[in-house]
Amino acid sequence: MGDANQTIEQNFDCPFCGEPVSVLLDLSVGRQTFVEDCEVCCRPMEISYACEEEAITEFGVGRAY
Numbered sequence: 638m639g640d641a642n643q644t645i646e647q648n649f650d651c652p653f654c655g656e657p658v659s660v661l662l663d664l665s666v667g668r669q670t671f672v673e674d675c676e677v678c679c680r681p682m683e684i685s686y687a688c689e690e691e692a693i694t695e696f697g698v699g700r701a702y
Contacts, residue, residue, distance in 0.1 A: 645693065647686070652700050654678040664691045672701045 643665040651658050656677040663669070670685040683701035687694050 643691065647693065647696060649696075649698050651675040651677060651680070652682060652698055653680040660684060662686055662688070662693065664688045664693075 644661045644663055646659050647662050648657060648659045650656065653675060654677055656675070658676050660673055667689070668685075668687040670683065672681050672683055674681055681701035682698050684698050686696045
């Protein structure tokens, strides 16, 4: 991942269990999609985001199968 100045914590609710979770996003990449397991229910979530000038411009999370 990028250095500490290029990461941001994003909070959201798991699309499976509804519990609040968070991920660190690397702002040095313009757009990224990846799969991460929920910290609570361990089910896979597909996370996608886009950023410009070190700010999140798009963020989405859904169920990964």
